[in-house]
Amino acid sequence: MTTSRRKLLAALTATTLWPFTAFAQKLPQKEVLVFYYGWYGTKARTGQNIHWLNPDPARQHIADSPDYPVGGPYDSLDPAVIARQMVQIKAAGITGLIVSWWGQTDRTNDQLRLMLDAAGAQGLKVTAYIEQVSSAGGVAADTLYLHQKYMRHPAWLRRDNKPVIMYFDRLMQTIGLDGWHEAHKLIEKDAPDAMRFIGTANTLKEIAARKSSFDGLHIYSQQFEGAEFRLIPALWRARYYREWVRAQQGARVTTATILPGYDDRRLPDRKGKRPVIEREDGESFRRLWKAAIKAKPDWILIVSFNEWHEASQIEPSTAFGTRELDTCREMSAQFLK
Incomplete structure (x- = not known):
């Protein structure tokens, strides 16, 4: 074969394959992301117990949490704690964290600085979950702050090579869709097409x-759906995730949320009848994993690593040990293959 014919064949092959290569590059990378809370403090390190109400190590009891962490209450600004948690998360097959963030002057902002380096050392990705919303201007200011301060970090979660930022439903509850459009315009004015935005839908x-x-889009407060009585739960799970993921088609990324259990009845501000999801010896979590995988989302989101108040944690507890982390390791391998 002459050199000119080889070049012609190579050019034709590249032209034929180009649409398929380009399509493959646009497909979102699969992720297993876990919601993470860095708001805890202890008297020993911070000078007061923060988000641990009246902890009693002797009884392994916390007044506003049904469960008790292995090793007891910890301080989220302790680098040793963060390093331990990142090792646990990595070993569970989880690929990244959605880190609860409550503002530029909050301790969760200090914690985010530590998280990025610790997560990056384990090959994990991180994005912030903006939870506090007062106005469209405030949302824009906080988003731009995070973009300028942290999003260049190599551990930041990206889609289309753009950093991802996520918002809790308080965004829609406080400023609504019109308010988000206003905030988005302000963000784009200073940082055009610089980020990918994941909102909430219930x-x-x-x-x-x-x-x-x-x-x-994603759902966080899935406990209201999950706690309802279903005549045939297996059929509901299959339909719920199938319809949920199908409804998101056309978005840059599709998500499915799962949780191991839920019980917030010890929180003093939660009144009336509350949704409760029993863990059923870990089977509840496993069933949701299987249904979510079958629906083929791009990302599976886990509520949560350490929301101890609502008993949705997969972090090791004295009641459940590493059971949920072990389930994650098994099921993540199936999803990510």
């Missing part, structure tokens, strides 16, 4: 209304 109707305004 129903199929909300997905339809919000999908065009975000790069992706």
Whole structure:
């Protein structure tokens, strides 16, 4: 074969394969992301117990949590604690963390600085979860602050090579879709096409209304769906995740949320009948994992690593040990293959 014919064949092959290569590059990388809380403090390190109400190590009891962490209450600004947690998360097959963030002057901002380096050392990715919202201008200011301060870090979660930022549903509850559009315009003015934005939707109707305004959507407060009585739970799980992921089609990324259990009845501000999801010896979590995988989302989101108040944690506890982390390791391997 002459040199000119080889070049012609190579050019034709590249032209033929180009659409498929380009399509493959646009496919979102699968992720298993866990919601993480860095708001805990202890008297020994911080001078007061923060988010640990009346801890009693002798009885292994915390007044506002049904469960008790292995090793007892810890301080989220302790580098040794963070390093231990990152090792546990990595070993469980989880690929990244959605880190609860409550503002530029909050201790969760100090914690985020430590998280990025510790997570990066384990090959994990991190994004911030903006939870505190007062106005459209405030959302824009906080988002731009995070972009300028942290999003260049190599451990920051990215999609289309753009850093990802996520918002709790308080965004929609406080400023609504119009307020988000205003905030988005302010963000784009200073940082055009610099980020990918993941918002919240709690129903199929909300997905339809919000999908065009975000790069992706997710549900956090899934306990209300999960705690309802179902005549045939297996059929509900399959339909729920199938419809949820299908409704997101067309977004840059699709998500499915799972949780191991839920019980917030010890929180003093939660009144009336509350949703409770029993763990059923770990089977509840495993069933949700299987249904979510079958629905084929791009990302599976786990609520949560360490939300001890609501008993949704997978962090090791005296009641459950490493059971949920072991389940994550098994099921993540199936999802990510």
